[in-house]
Amino acid sequence: MKVLEGIRVLDLSIAMSGPFAAMKLADLGADVVKVEPPAGEWQRHTAAGGADGNEVNASFLSLNRNKRSISVDLKSEAGLDALRRLVASADVFLQNYRPGVARRLGVDYESLRAVKPDLVYVSISGYGETGPYAARPGQDLLLQAMSGALHSAGRPGEAPTAAPFFLVDAFAAYSAFEGALAALFHRQRTGEGQLVQVNMLDAIIAAQMQEISVRTVGGVAQERSERIHAHSYIRAPYGIFPTSDGHVALSFAEPAVLAELLDEPRLAHLEAERDGFTRRDEISALVEEGLRRRTTAHWLDKLGVAGVWCGPVYDYDDLLADPQVRHNESFVSYDHPTEGPVTTPGFSFRLSGSPQTVDRPAPVNGQHTREVLRDAGYDDDAVARLEEKGVIHASPLAEN
Incomplete structure (x- = not known):
């Protein structure tokens, strides 16, 4: 019933x-x-x-x-x-x-x-x-x-x-x-x-329970970034980044981990919570530069194995063919x-x-x-x- x-x-x-x-x-x-x-x-x-x-x-x-x-x-x-x-x-x-x-x-x-x-x-x-x-x-x-x-x-x-x-x-x-x-x-x-x-x-x-409360409770204004960034209230890197042949979604990655994976030492001394908001344009620019060097498949494999939160960027045809969706x-x-x-x-x-x-x-x-x-x-x-x-x-x- x-x-x-x-x-x-x-x-x-x-x-x-x-x-x-x-x-x-x-x-x-x-x-x-x-x-x-x-x-x-x-x-x-x-x-x-x-x-x-x-x-x-x-x-x-x-x-x-x-x-x-x-x-x-x-x-x-x-x-x-x-x-x-x-x-x-x-x-x-x-x-x-x-x-x-x-x-x-x-x-x-x-x-x-x-x-x-x-x-x-x-x-x-x-x-x-x-x-x-x-x-x-x-x-x-x-x-x-x-x-x-x-x-x-x-x-x-x-x-x-x-x-x-x-x-x-x-x-x-x-x-x-x-x-x-x-x-x-x-x-x-x-x-x-x-x-x-x-x-x-x-x-x-x-x-928008969380986002508006950040403004009403925490007093933090919405500030958009000059560089790739998908949400004003989330630390960098966070967004859809270009690769050599497409795009990859990246969220909540530790700069120090990315420093090694992207071979980008300028990220090594940055701390996620301390610098993820105040220096997010700098972080996003360095991440974008690194990801552009290789293919989407390469990064999904390498970042995924390292435990970095990442994922593909689909159109509807990709979505329909995805094995998890099926x-x-x-x-x-x-x-x-x-x-x-x-x-x-x-x-x-x-x-x-x-x-x-x-x-x-x-x-x-x-x-x-x-x-x-x-x-x-x-x-x-x-x-x-x-x-x-x-x-x-x-x-x-x-x-x-």
């Missing part, structure tokens, strides 16, 4: 943070019903990195496995009534609308709590439900830029460089997932539902009815007694509309009438 088997989740979210959080609940066995408009969630139709897909793009596939899809017009009274019926048998309701939209649609916490008093209602926003920035667009890059994190790496005078993936969306998703689980546990003990509020700004601030089965593969073979990142944790599996591919829009409405008590004639009026959409792939 899976951990969340018997738990029903209504996922009204779009883009990444909400769908990712809902998918993690689905992977644990929850029955996650993705509620989409008749045209489908916009992410279905927005190319991810140019990967258009046949009918469903790669981004949507990656964030919506193990879900069912119902396609319904919530702007119609009949559609809203259908949603309320679903809420009556739901445990978790998740949305990431802009502040105020849920209330206008009639699907805010107070409205739905009247339907299901013990509902766990998860709301994800960009900056918070209220406050001076509440109406701002909660987009990942904008939150990265505001978070302060981008001034912890790079060189003075150069533009800060953002993370090359949706870092803030991911942290917000994990926060929503964690909050939903905590609220479900609370409900199990007390019988009480509650509102879980997550915002992307708080999520990325909390993720051993861990870090990716999952399945067949999709319109996209064919699909491979995406798998599960971030494993449970020995309740393994996570891909039981459903990411649904096509409205694939389970009839099925879900029947679960809510609609008979076949009522479903057919809603379909005729355009209140709902049922995919041709749906089973009758």
